[in-house]
Amino acid sequence: MSGRMRKAFPVVAGALxxxxxxxxxxxxxxxxxxxxxxxxxxxxxxxxxxxxLELYVEKINAEGGVLGHPLELVLYDTGTSAKNxxxxxxxxxxxxxxxxxxxxTTTGETMAVIKLVEKAERPFISLAGASVIIxxxxxxxxxxxxxxxxxxxKVYADMKKEGxxxxxxxxxxxxxxxxxxxxxxxxxxxxxLTIKAAEQYGKGDTDMTPxxxxxxxxxxxxxxxxxxxxxxxIVTKNYAxxxxxxxxxxxxxxxxxxxxxxxxxAAEGVRLPCAALVVADQLPEDDPQREVGLAxxxxxxxxxxxxxxxxxxxxxDALFLLVDAMERAGTADPAKVRDALEQTRNFIGVDGIxxxxxxxxxxxxxxxxxxxxxRGGTWKYLY
Amino acid sequence: xxxxxxxLFSGLTVGAxxxxxxxxxxxxxxxxxxxxxAQGEFVMIGGMATVFLAAAGIELPLAALLxxxxxxxxxxxxxxxxxxxxxxxxxxxxxxxxIGASILIRGLAGIVWDRNFHSLPAIxxxxxxxxxxxxxxxxxxxxxxxxxxxxxxxxxxxxxTLWGKAMMAAAYNPLAAQLVGIDTRRVVLVxxxxxxxxxxxxxxxxxxxxxxxxxxxxxxxxxxxxxxxxGGLGSGLGxxxGGLVxxxxxxxxxxxxxxxxxxxxxxxxxxxFLVLWPSGLFGLxxxxxx
Numbered sequence: 001m002s003g004r005m006r007k008a009f010p011v012v013a014g015a016l017x018x019x020x021x022x023x024x025x026x027x028x029x030x031x032x033x034x035x036x037x038x039x040x041x042x043x044x045x046x047x048x049x050x051x052x053l054e055l056y057v058e059k060i061n062a063e064g065g066v067l068g069h070p071l072e073l074v075l076y077d078t079g080t081s082a083k084n085x086x087x088x089x090x091x092x093x094x095x096x097x098x099x100x101x102x103x104x105t106t107t108g109e110t111m112a113v114i115k116l117v118e119k120a121e122r123p124f125i126s127l128a129g130a131s132v133i134i135x136x137x138x139x140x141x142x143x144x145x146x147x148x149x150x151x152x153x154k155v156y157a158d159m160k161k162e163g164x165x166x167x168x169x170x171x172x173x174x175x176x177x178x179x180x181x182x183x184x185x186x187x188x189x190x191x192x193l194t195i196k197a198a199e200q201y202g203k204g205d206t207d208m209t210p211x212x213x214x215x216x217x218x219x220x221x222x223x224x225x226x227x228x229x230x231x232x233x234i235v236t237k238n239y240a241x242x243x244x245x246x247x248x249x250x251x252x253x254x255x256x257x258x259x260x261x262x263x264x265x266a267a268e269g270v271r272l273p274c275a276a277l278v279v280a281d282q283l284p285e286d287d288p289q290r291e292v293g294l295a296x297x298x299x300x301x302x303x304x305x306x307x308x309x310x311x312x313x314x315x316x317d318a319l320f321l322l323v324d325a326m327e328r329a330g331t332a333d334p335a336k337v338r339d340a341l342e343q344t345r346n347f348i349g350v351d352g353i354x355x356x357x358x359x360x361x362x363x364x365x366x367x368x369x370x371x372x373x374x375r376g377g378t379w380k381y382l383y
Numbered sequence: 384x385x386x387x388x389x390x391l392f393s394g395l396t397v398g399a400x401x402x403x404x405x406x407x408x409x410x411x412x413x414x415x416x417x418x419x420x421a422q423g424e425f426v427m428i429g430g431m432a433t434v435f436l437a438a439a440g441i442e443l444p445l446a447a448l449l450x451x452x453x454x455x456x457x458x459x460x461x462x463x464x465x466x467x468x469x470x471x472x473x474x475x476x477x478x479x480x481x482i483g484a485s486i487l488i489r490g491l492a493g494i495v496w497d498r499n500f501h502s503l504p505a506i507x508x509x510x511x512x513x514x515x516x517x518x519x520x521x522x523x524x525x526x527x528x529x530x531x532x533x534x535x536x537x538x539x540x541x542x543x544t545l546w547g548k549a550m551m552a553a554a555y556n557p558l559a560a561q562l563v564g565i566d567t568r569r570v571v572l573v574x575x576x577x578x579x580x581x582x583x584x585x586x587x588x589x590x591x592x593x594x595x596x597x598x599x600x601x602x603x604x605x606x607x608x609x610x611x612x613x614g615g616l617g618s619g620l621g622x623x624x625g626g627l628v629x630x631x632x633x634x635x636x637x638x639x640x641x642x643x644x645x646x647x648x649x650x651x652x653x654x655x656f657l658v659l660w661p662s663g664l665f666g667l668x669x670x671x672x673x
Binding site: 202203205229237240241 | 386392400504509592594596635637
């Protein structure tokens with residue numbers, strides 16, 4: 001190195017460092033990692049979640065970002081595989097060095113990565129349903145969707161209100177169905193209900209009249225259906241065919257127009273608990289969830305030209321819970337954001353009003369569900 | 384009695400659908416001694432294509448006809464692109480080709496159509512008929528009628544027409560059939576086309592009762608296969624009886640036994656038959672089976 005250069009070097013290096021620091025400060029993004037089942041069997045859940053996250057990260061950045069930093073979304077498609085979820089979460093934590101994670105479309109994917117997230121100490125908001133994710137509480141893990149247990153509680157409260165005491169259960173053999181049936185059996189006593197018959201059907205079954213005949217002959221005043229998908233339409237049609245008296249209740253798995261289309265006229269009179277988003281336009285003017293829901297529906301439908309689903313709503317709440325926590329913490333520091341998340345109070349999301357605590361990392365009560373009834377081929381908001 | 388009758392109606396309806404699917408298995412088995420595991424996908428194509436064509440504004444009967452033709456085209460494509468080029472491969476190899484085809488078709492259906500479930504309006508409405516305290520939907524009568532008529536037509540085709548007799552001859556002894564001038568490759572092709580049509584017909588008929596979706600063919604295909612085994616692979620009458628036996632057994636098991644075991648019934652029956660009576664109720668013991 002020549003003498004002149006040696007003298008100039010510190011000056012140049014200093015200027016360079018200053019310039020870099022300046023640039024860095026203005027553009028240093030907050031990195032939000034995500035892993036979703038955009039393809040594979042759970043694609044109908046993961047696809048609206050991905051679209052929601054991308055839409056709102058863009059919107060937030062257009063409005064100046066969070067704490068003056070833009071958000072950067074690092075998103076991987078797991079193909080609905082828990083194994084891929086583990087690989088991608090490792091990459092998010094070690095390679096991409098994200099500040100927080102929003103994702104985990106299914107319970108399987110979520111449970112598979114909890115150990116990694118806990119070890120890396122990054123806030124993680126899951127979009128999956130089961131209560132095992134937050135019960136028992138894990139320090140770094142939160143979630144937004146209602147649990148299946150809450151759905152059963154909502155249905156049972158309605159039955160109690162109607163003076164019903166003897167009920168029947170019918171469900172499938174899948175994980176969702178079994179969890180719902182288990183909750184239904186555990187909770188019945190505390191609502192003064194007696195289960196006179198509990199029947200199951202198999203995967204891919206096309207007719208459930210034998211099971212429903214047994215339930216009818218057991219003498220029940222109402223029936224709770226624990227399942228989802230094509231079976232929701234078959235059970236409802238068979239129920240109407242057999243002319244069973246007493247109301248048919250569904251769980252929140254049927255909160256989709258597909259159910260009404262599939263079951264047709266047989267769906268009339270079915271009652272079920274759904275997220276407020278499903279009936280946002282029917283909520284009373286003073287319901288705080290009305291405005292949030294309508295704004296989300298409008299933004300999503302304008303951007304993608306397709307109907308919103310409650311699944312995208314879980315991603316919406318997760319993203320804004322995180323943004324809210326970062327703003328209250330005044331930093332993206334993982335430990336401080338985690339503490340702020342746990343202190344979330346009266347956060348109005350599309351899934352309900354969140355009040356988190358060290359004992360409750362979901363923060364929704366049964367009132368987050370709205371009771372609906374199918375009338376005239378569409379949803380009717382009851383309460 | 385009303386209870387028994389209700390279970391019976393359920394079993395007969397579902398069983399008639401299984402029978403149509405089983406007929407497809409038997410036709411292809413007769414012509415080529417292979418089990419076509421893409422049979423369930425024809426059922427899916429029948430239902431899904433009708434739904435999407437009807438949604439595009441095509442009249443329902445025409446949509447159903449086009450859906451059946453689409454399934455026939457897919458079946459012919461499987462034979463031309465998958466089975467025929469692999470001439471000389473072992474039967475097991477060809478069966479694996481059909482499994483591959485079924486996965487491909489299912490994947491394409493999920494992308495080209497969608498992953499939601501869809502229903503069709505019932506042909507004669509949804510007002511149930513009451514028979515001695517049990518209820519029966521008019522759609523079930525349509526299913527009985529169409530399955531019965533199809534069985535009769537197939538019987539006529541194989542027993543009375545030259546083409547049908549040629550196909551039977553090729554099934555019994557391909558070499559001898561070839562020697563008397565029967566184009567055995569055409570026979571395999573025609574059997575695939577017929578099996579495609581039968582599967583799609585089952586799909587069109589069942590969709591008003593049980594919504595269709597891109598994965599609906601998996602379980603229906605397996606139940607149809609079970610029916611074909613019980614009736615005796617290769618026997619038309621066996622396929623019909625086998626379908627009804629499986630359907631009624633499932634309904635009775637769901638009705639009188641713990642319903643959680645219902646799903647296992649079809650497979651327990653298959654196992655029993657494979658071990659104790661491998662040629663099935665109506666299978667021909669004389670034919671060498673590979």
